[in-house]
Every structure is written in structure tokens, then in C-alpha cells.
Amino acid sequence: MAEGLVVAFSGEGSGTADLSWGQQTVWRGIEARGTPIWLTGVEQFRDGTTMDDVAATMSFLMSRHQSLRTRLRRGGDGRMQQFLVSSGTAWLE
Numbered sequence: 293m294a295e296g297l298v299v300a301f302s303g304e305g306s307g308t309a310d311l312s313w314g315q316q317t318v319w320r321g322i323e324a325r326g327t328p329i330w331l332t333g334v335e336q337f338r339d340g341t342t343m344d345d346v347a348a349t350m351s352f353l354m355s356r357h358q359s360l361r362t363r364l365r366r367g368g369d370g371r372m373q374q375f376l377v378s379s380g381t382a383w384l385e
Contacts, residue, residue: 296385299347301354303361306378310371311364319364319372347384354382 311319322329337346354360358376367373 296383297343297347298381299350299384300381301351302379303355303358305358306376308373308375311374315374350382350384
């Protein structure tokens with residue numbers, strides 16, 4: 293089993309809404325490809341950075357940026373919607 297930490301986050305805003313035009317375009321691309329489109333980033337940390345330091349940074353970023361707390365789900369009418377959570381946890385491996 294991989295080692296990791298549960299990282300709590302809490303930020304402003306929550307709720308469900310229709311996808312923005314940009315989100316609709318990305319979703320159509322995912323459906324056409326039949327696979328997800330992975331958006332990734334790489335961060336280099338200074339020597340001596342601990343897992344707790346990384347967890348604190350992740351918590352800050354998740355709390356600050358609503359897009360990192362937004363998930364997609366199908367609504368009752370079958371259309372894709374965005375669902376923003378105000379708080380929760382994420383796994384840091």
C-alpha cells in the first residue's frame with residue numbers, strides 16, 4: 293500500500309450548475325476520445341520539504357481555487373453538470 297496523507301480543504305462556494313461553454317467543449321472531447329484528458333503539473337520542491345509541507349500547500353491550493361474542488365456529474369435529465377464542494381478531503385500520495 294502506498295504511503296500518503298489525507299489532506300483537508302475548505303473554501304468559498306458550493307453548489308451545482310450547468311457546464312460553462314469551455315467545460316462543454318472539453319467534455320465533448322472526452323466523449324469523442326472515449327478517454328479522459330489528463331491535466332497535470334509538476335512542481336519541484338526545495339531540499340528539506342516534508343510531506344506535511346506539501347500537504348499544507350495542497351490544502352491551500354484546494355481551498356483557494358474552486359476549479360480544484362469542482363467535479364462533473366450527470367444530472368437527473370442526463371446532462372453533465374458541475375458540482376462544487378466547499379470542503380472535503382483529498383489523498384496525497
